[in-house]
Amino acid sequence: MTSLRGSMTKQSPKRSILDFIIDTGKILLNYLKFKAMKNIKSNKANLEKKRGLFFQLGLIIAFSLLLFAFEWGSAINNTTVNYQLAGIDLETEITPITRHKELKPPLPKEYVKFEVIKDTEEPKKEIEIVSVDIDPDEGYRIPEIELDKETDHGDPIIWGVTEVPPKFPGGMKGLQHVLAKNTKYPNIAIENDMQGKVYVRFVINEKGEVEDAYVIRSVYPILDKEALRVVRSLQNWEPGKQGGKPVKVWFTVPIVFVLN
Template sequence: MYRLFASFLLFNFFSFSIYAQTEISISKKNEKLLGQSYKYYSKKKFDKALNYVEKAMQESEVQDIAMASLLEGNIHFALDNLEEAKKAYVKAIQVSKPSDNAAYTAQIGLARSMTKINRRKEIETKKKEREALKDSIDTEKKNKDKTTAFAIIEQVPIYPGCEGKISNAAYKSCMQEKITAHVSENFNTGVSKAIGIKGKININVQFKISAQGDVIDIYAKALNPLLEEEAIRVIQRLPNMQPGTQQGKPVNVIYGLPIIFQVN
């Protein structure tokens, strides 16, 4: 399970106790700037949050606070500024001790940022390759390798416990109910409560059910890397399924779902 203490510190970042624990003194001005940044971050007003944290980060005393860099990284991550998020997470790791919880949380943020950056590069590369080779693609190979969308598959994957249905619609409905129940039972809501963002939380998850029935290529998009990491962990625990078929042959099937909940 995640070291939620790091996020708990972020949640209480602007209390005097954090400075006592990290033995860092900070001016009232910068404490106020960081406090305002966190307040707007928790309300999902990320542009305003970024404005305040960037003002604070101009001061050398703030640049040496790992939790400040972590906050900056989380704001950039929420804004989808992944390169800037990566820099801030690296900074948080550099100024913290290896055993610090801030370093652990920043490492997750860095890993998620790098994964998403690399995924974008792969998508762009594949797009360019498709455009360059669109007139010379081997149709048979293309059909063999392609992934089929869940909505149009001839026979959808069958989730354990959903066997014996009479239609694709029934299989889809059963699978959705089973996956929703799995997520509800296994998602650690403590993560969402600890990161400090309040209100409606939406995590978009996408994955493939392989021709062997395994869950592969999981992708998650959320406002915070810890939310993405938790969503991926939960989806990784889905059971093996009967694979979907197209023209009688097992194929990879892409499936997406939102994970939505409220944090007060």
């Protein structure tokens, strides 16, 4: 336990103060009696008369001393008493405790998040149309095709080979260019990686028009359908001639679908 030490002014007990006042009063009365005893014989009557006065004077002095004693005791009681904790230097500077206001973290800013939507549609892949695998002079000769097949009109195809073969504007290069330009690769075929070569056979009539087109070698139905569509759009042929007259002639083209 920390010991306390203090210093205070010593004071007499109140009883000692009262004893002091009483003793002082007695001394004063004895002194007055002594002075009066000198003339006790001659002035005995006068002393008896002044006894009450002396008694009153003694009381006044005694009460005055008593009042002084109480005032002096109060002053002693009001004396400041300083206490000091042992081993603690009171002169040491005490650092005041500073309370910092708690700062709330700022609320996060709201950002609008934009979701990037990827274009799932793949870019359109080019279609490669290869050259017709036949000689330019005999481009319409297909040995495996029966020459007596009838058309939808019931007219027999007489000529598989003619003196003057049918010709597309621009020749074989012109034909390849038109096929490559007009053929559209179906999206479903692109998504499913469908590729292959489709052979289409058709008739070039006396007017240079395409008719009776059909697939003789299939790959995928969706690619067959596109091959037939583009072949039927091939018009303005120069018809084949036999004996100087325009005749109907069979013609076959391979259309190659390749995803580059």
